Amino acid sequence: MTTSDRPRGAALRQQVLDTALALFSQQGYFNTSIHDIRKEANVSIGAIYHHFGNKERLAKALYDNLLEAMAEEVANATAPHHGCLGQCRAVIAVLFQLSEQQPQVMQFVLMAKHREFLREEPPICSSRPFAAMRLILEQGIASGEVRNIEPWVAATAMFGGALRMMNLALDGVLTQPLDSYLDEVVECGWRAVQA
Amino acid sequence: MTTSDRPRGAALRQQVLDTALALFSQQGYFNTSIHDIRKEANVSIGAIYHHFGNKERLAKALYDNLLEAMAEEVANATAPHHGCLGQCRAVIAVLFQLSEQQPQVMQFVLMAKHREFLREEPPICSSRPFAAMRLILEQGIASGEVRNIEPWVAATAMFGGALRMMNLALDGVLTQPLDSYLDEVVECGWRAVQA
DNA sequence: GTCTATAATCCGATAGAC
DNA sequence: GTCTATCGGATTATAGAC
Numbered sequence: 001m002t003t004s005d006r007p008r009g010a011a012l013r014q015q016v017l018d019t020a021l022a023l024f025s026q027q028g029y030f031n032t033s034i035h036d037i038r039k040e041a042n043v044s045i046g047a048i049y050h051h052f053g054n055k056e057r058l059a060k061a062l063y064d065n066l067l068e069a070m071a072e073e074v075a076n077a078t079a080p081h082h083g084c085l086g087q088c089r090a091v092i093a094v095l096f097q098l099s100e101q102q103p104q105v106m107q108f109v110l111m112a113k114h115r116e117f118l119r120e121e122p123p124i125c126s127s128r129p130f131a132a133m134r135l136i137l138e139q140g141i142a143s144g145e146v147r148n149i150e151p152w153v154a155a156t157a158m159f160g161g162a163l164r165m166m167n168l169a170l171d172g173v174l175t176q177p178l179d180s181y182l183d184e185v186v187e188c189g190w191r192a193v194q195a
Numbered sequence: 196m197t198t199s200d201r202p203r204g205a206a207l208r209q210q211v212l213d214t215a216l217a218l219f220s221q222q223g224y225f226n227t228s229i230h231d232i233r234k235e236a237n238v239s240i241g242a243i244y245h246h247f248g249n250k251e252r253l254a255k256a257l258y259d260n261l262l263e264a265m266a267e268e269v270a271n272a273t274a275p276h277h278g279c280l281g282q283c284r285a286v287i288a289v290l291f292q293l294s295e296q297q298p299q300v301m302q303f304v305l306m307a308k309h310r311e312f313l314r315e316e317p318p319i320c321s322s323r324p325f326a327a328m329r330l331i332l333e334q335g336i337a338s339g340e341v342r343n344i345e346p347w348v349a350a351t352a353m354f355g356g357a358l359r360m361m362n363l364a365l366d367g368v369l370t371q372p373l374d375s376y377l378d379e380v381v382e383c384g385w386r387a388v389q390a
Numbered sequence: 391g392t393c394t395a396t397a398a399t400c401c402g403a404t405a406g407a408c
Numbered sequence: 409g410t411c412t413a414t415c416g417g418a419t420t421a422t423a424g425a426c
Contacts, residue, residue: 008409028311030225033401044411045403051409055402113308116223123366149379152363153356157383160355161348168347171318184344188352192387203391228419239393244421246391 006042013051015041017062025104029059029117060118066109071128073098078132084140085194089186091133092162096178099166107170110163133159137193146193157192161185201237208246210236212257220299224254224312255313261304266323268293273327279335280389284381286328287357291373294361302365305358328354332388341388352387356380 007015019041023032034055038045052058077094078087099106114121124130137154140146146154162185169178202210214236218227229250233240247253272289273282294301309316319325332349335341341349357380364373 006410012410028308031311034403035401046405046412047410049403111308113223113306116226123368125363125366125368149383150376152360152369153376153379153383156359156363157356157380157387160357160359161352161387162355163359164351164355165347168320168351171320173318173320174347181345181348184348185352188344188348188387192352192356192383201392207392229421230419240421241394241423242392250420 012043012047016043016048016051016058017065020058020062021066021104021108024059024062024112025107029112056117056119060121063109063114063118063121066105067124067127067129070098070105070109071132074129074132078136084136084143084145085186085190087136088140088158088189091136092159092186092189093182095162095166096182099169100178103170106166111167111170140193144195147195149193154193158189161188161192207238207242211238211243211246211253212260215253215257216261216299216303219254219257219307220302224307251312251314255316258304258309258313258316261300262319262322262324265293265300265304266327269324269327273331279331279338279340280381280385282331283335283353283384286331287354287381287384288377290357290361291377294364295373298365301361306362306365335388339390342390344388349388353384356383356387 006012016037019037020032023036023040027036034045034048037058038048041048048058052061073094074091077090081087081090095106110124114124134151134155137146137158138151141148141151141154149157165174165178165181165185168174174181201207211232214232215227218231218235222231229240229243232253233243236243243253247256268289269286272285276282276285290301305319309319329346329350332341332353333346336343336346336349344352360369360373360376360380363369369376
């Protein structure tokens with residue numbers, strides 16, 4: 001305890017990111033001070049500012065990392081599938097899994113209002129994973145698997161229910177694990193858009 | 196200008212609420228100081244604290260007022276309808292209208308993360324309008340109009356797409372007015388759940 | 391009820407030693 | 409790179425006159 005268990009270098013940087021994620025997702029960005037992070041991560045204020053410059057850039061680094069990782073997960077999940085339904089199901093399945101296994105990540109990446117603290121950030125619907133989801137529906141329309149409706153409507157119809165279920169799960173409203181609803185949620189989304 | 200155009204009494208109170216809504220919805224709760232509200236509303240700090248006690252109670256008063264009003268709008272919209280589809284359509288129609296006519300209200304009531312600044316507030320999905328939406332689907336299941344699926348799944352499938360479309364509209368992503376998507380959105384939601 | 395002036399606190403960020 | 413100590417500023421809230 002006394003003899004500096006403190007991380008250093010890259011490990012320190014990661015420790016700060018992990019702690020920031022935990023606190024931001026639990027309390028929100030504005031309810032979390034740099035001092036809170038310093039204390040919880042067992043590092044110094046100076047180290048945090050050395051690595052990240054300021055509080056907003058810390059949040060941005062965290063957001064970029066996690067969003068990119070999520071985009072990768074989504075891309076990997078859909079890769080094996082070629083049909084529109086299969087891809088949609090894979091996306092929802094991986095999002096549900098992430099919501100259960102890394103709820104803090106989903107809370108921070110999908111449910112937070114980033115634009116309140118990351119002033120220059122575009123809306124999340126234009127980010128990589130969401131663009132991928134919209135593209136899947138556009139391709140489904142092109143191939144005739146999906147009805148010929150407005151692409152935004154198709155994407156929100158297919159995934160809107162799933163996203164709201166994730167919201168409920170993260171808010172602790174659901175009694176059953178999210179995975180147990182997967183089949184029904186996919187079925188509903190697909191019925192909404194299928195040709 | 197000089198001779199005190201300032202509101203007083205109940206008018207002052209409402210002026211503060213209106214200004215708080217505008218600033219909270221545009222900048223977020225934490226990016227808005229009491230002094231910002233004081234300045235924009237053309238009232239004194241003392242008056243604000245006299246009427247509301249503190250910043251959080253101001254936000255709570257605003258939230259309660261607007262949520263209650265929205266619940267009323269939803270209730271009034273559904274009242275003339277008896278079938279499940281008609282009620283669902285009426286709910287989405289009124290939510291779309293409110294999103295266009297009072298975007299700040301929808302931004303603050305539906306899209307903000309209240310629990311970050313209203314610590315004791317339950318999740319919004321348990322609020323009156325959302326409970327009403329879920330009830331409509333439960334009744335639809337009971338009457339056989341809706342497939343026999345988990346009520347949460349049914350409610351999120353029916354309304355999740357519409358809520359995401361509202362999100363897109365409020366983020367300025369959509370080019371067309373929200374109303375123009377109404378038919379397709381309702382159609383998708385209903386296909387998702389209909390028996 | 392409304393006002394101004396100010397108190398008390400907290401926070402983000404920096405300085406400078408090591 | 410990491411640390412501690414501290415600064416400057418902003419914010420919430422209060423005090424007390426009117």
